[in-house]
Amino acid sequence: MGALELDGTGGSRTGATGAGKSPNEELTSWFMRSGWSKGELARQVNRRARRLGAHHISTDTSRVRRWLDGEQPREPIPRILSELFSERFGCVVGVDQLGLHAARPRPAVSGIDLPWNARETVEQISEFSRSDLMLARRGFLGTSLNVAAGPVLVEPMQRWLAQPPAAPAGPPALPGPAASAAAPGAGPAGPGRPVALSDPELDLLETTTAMFRQWDAQCGGGLRRKAVIGHLHEITDLLQEPHPPAVTGRLFRITAELSQLGGWMSYDVGLQPTAQKYFVLALHAAKEAGDRPLGAYVLSSMARQMIHLGRADDALELVHLAQYGSRDSATARTQSMLYAMEARAYANLGRPDRCHRAVRMAEDCFTEIDPGHPEPDWLRFFSEAELHSENAHSYRDLAYVAGRSPTYAALARPVMARAVELFAADAERRRSYALNLVGLATVHLLEEQPERCALCAGKALTVARQVRSERVNTRLRRTVDTAVRRYGGVGEVADLADRLARELPETLEAAG
16 A cells, blocks of 8 residues: 555545555535536635635546545535535535544534533534524525434433543543643633633623523524624634633523523424524533532523423433532522423323422422522523413423313413513513413413403414414414414404414524
């Protein structure tokens, strides 16, 4: 076999005999389906490389042929090819799916069972957010991901509980890219080394994250999703620079919050596989930050998604994992939030005794909240209104599971009405207001009160037009459809159906 040589594009190849080299069938398959010629692909690679500042890249048709024949190019070409094929097919086409080697081996982007270490966490979030932004810019709403469920989802999440390696005494040395990259994570700045982020700069990043969270609650997930994902991607760039451990810890905490929010917004606009991926990555980042309550919050978000997808058994396991993992650090408000989500899971599993107990525990914990105790901004959403909302939906879900039980519907009605009243007075929580109006409309349907159902649903429609939430739209349409099937001859219901068709037509919303 000939000696190893470096090619003009930074790739490696064997000598003239080509011994030991086999055709790259994966890359060939994607290339043949793309409809591109070798020359066209080469030109696109060169253009993308120049935009990245890699002016030394000069690809031609013969180089593309060598890649198809099995030659492995070096970075940034694998990443460029991944971007180009992802754009072409409207789904995430990872480097490994092209039969190419990344700079460092990494799991497939679509995986759930990811390594629990800082370097891989940063790389995964950076790559996934980059792909998401790239596809969103071109109007693609889906990816090649699938939603994981059952042991495939729950078992990898249990490793959140594993203790990190013992660190030296003093502030927690969070093992981030700074610790494993070329430069250590602490020490004085020198020539060519970035200056550590200041406290005011970190404060600004945290304030921006809180602002995004407020926008989501007020306007729905469809309006600012791309901005959140872009900000998340920028934070991962910062995490690839060396920082003192305390700064790295704060950056990971911000990363976890942004990834959770990106997942929540994706969930809100109906991108379920994308949402789950961000939740998983958020849990990894929360572990690197050493923030157990934040990790519990991420798990509760995953549990809510599983309930939405009809996987209440998975939701219950995720909630129990969150409760166990945060048992020594969760505040009363966090515990109340987790008990309320536990009640939702038990309700959907048709276990009323356990549901009632969890509702009582959620209420008891909420009364123990110390208003003078500072809490993170991400927990601020769990207010009295949210507690009433969760408990009312638990009773409403029990009514459905019990065959439209009027007993549970009667339990749900006053609690849901109180949630609607509280959210109506909260200008920040317009989406929650709309969702609870729909919830109250469903309760009125259970109690066979179509006029009251139409009244609540009509109010929800007014709010739905002000927010970008496919979740609100879907629940509203489903409720109105049910009302029409059962009470189509009632004038208020018929008028509402006509209004819904005019003001909220069923069109696919772009995930902004």
